[in-house]
Amino acid sequence: MRYFAKITTTFALALVFSAGMAFGQNHDADLDQVGDENSATIDQTVNADALSDGHRATARQAGNRNKLTLNQRDFGSAHEASVLQSGDDNYADLLSQGGVGSNDLIVNQVGDGNEADVTHFIGSHVNRVRQAGDGNDAEISQRSSFDNFVRIQQRGNNNTGTVQDDGQSEDGASGSSAVIDQFGNQNNGTITHVGSNLDADMEQDGFSNEATISQEDGMMGPVSDNSADILQDGNFNTSTVTQSSSGNMADVVQIGDGNTSTITQDN
Template sequence: MRQLLRITATFALALVFSAGMAFGQSNTSTVDQTGEDHSADVIQNGGNNTVDLEQADTDLSDGVTNNMEANVRQKFSGNEAYIDQKGEAGLIGPGKSTADADVDQVGNNNFLDLEQGPFFGKHSADIDQLGNNNTVRLRSSNGGGEANVYFEGNQNKLVRSNSSGQILSGEKVVQKNGSGRTQFIDVTVDGNANKIGADQQNGNGTDELTIDIVGSENFVPTYQGAKSGDIDITVADGYDNFLKAIQTGNNSTATIDLNGMSDGNQAVINQSSAGNTATITVDGMSNTATVQQQ
């Protein structure tokens, strides 16, 4: 069942925290919330500002559902946001935690590090970056997850980190899930020379990935390691893009569409296991299409 993008909950005992507005440059806002049912809102206008926001449930045995919501708005360039939402450990039924993060960054050279999980009942992320040379580092685990990412600009990156939190530049965002719930990633790109990818590892569940691109010279590697998956990549009027879909599960579908005058692009689909479908549609000149199924 598809998880909703936004999760809004109001409770009599909810803790609501507003960090307020920070104007000017080189400001730092730190929010640390522990307990249950948190909401945090941080707005910064100016350059070189930093947000450090952590929401956590420290009582892992009370069985109470913990709902977390983080909203961050940063305007101008050189800003950084670090958001960590931590849930309850392995509880089932009404004791599951949920998390929702909504981040808007407008300007150049901005950075977002968002981690959700582990052990959420469900979690979602809605991320918008408008500008050039921005970076999103996203990691989520467990629970049914959904991430919506929008880039408008050039040389932006959606990358992943390793277990030590180090950025692996140009590699893929990781979405892991051992619960069997469906995971979703939707990425929209309007610009050139961006590095966009996704690594979905759902075990016995299903993954869905959609990437829509208007632009050129974008690098788009994707991977799904779920029981079954669906990858849909579309490019409109772009050239010299590299698009790759790898799927290892059964009954998976991969579709790459090069529409309009899309020239000089490379489209690759690799599928292993059984019952898979691969489709590459090309409209343009000097494009290369490769499909491997085994």
């Protein structure tokens, strides 16, 4: 068993390691907080009936009143986490369950009042959340799925990006990929994955744009062979893509202001 924690902190910290009667249990943690009234809780847990070969966590908080909650539990090996919060009043709430495979997480928030909520459960997940600006909100929820990749980058202010994968159904979210890039202000992007061989891409460069990509059917079953692209370069544009059957492909480009598009691909 290997337990290692290097902690440099100015204010509140709770760091807990707990392990059951398993073997191959690894925990690493490195936390550095500089500023006032920052708080961080890192809870890396190995369940009593689970095997683990690694938790790792590195957290940096520089500024004031930043808050971090990180839980990396276990369901059979491999976790990674790296969190940087620079600014004031940023909040990151992260949970990674595990499972055989690679669970990677990078959250980089530079600015004030940004919030990142990430939940993993089982499978192979790679997440990157970068928010440079103020008042941005990124939400990622992935359940039992495998081969997932999510990247949310928001460089303006008051943007909201949401990615949800659900791999509980058969072939659900296998081969998933999702990218949301929002560079202006007050943009709203949402991607929902359920089926297999899924891909979604979204870029909004102006302000007050809204884009939604939904790749799922009504019964939460597989919808296979999906791909969707949305690019909106302008302001007050709205685009919706819904894919609920197999062999789908969609490409939407809107340049200008006040444009609206709807694409529905089903049986």
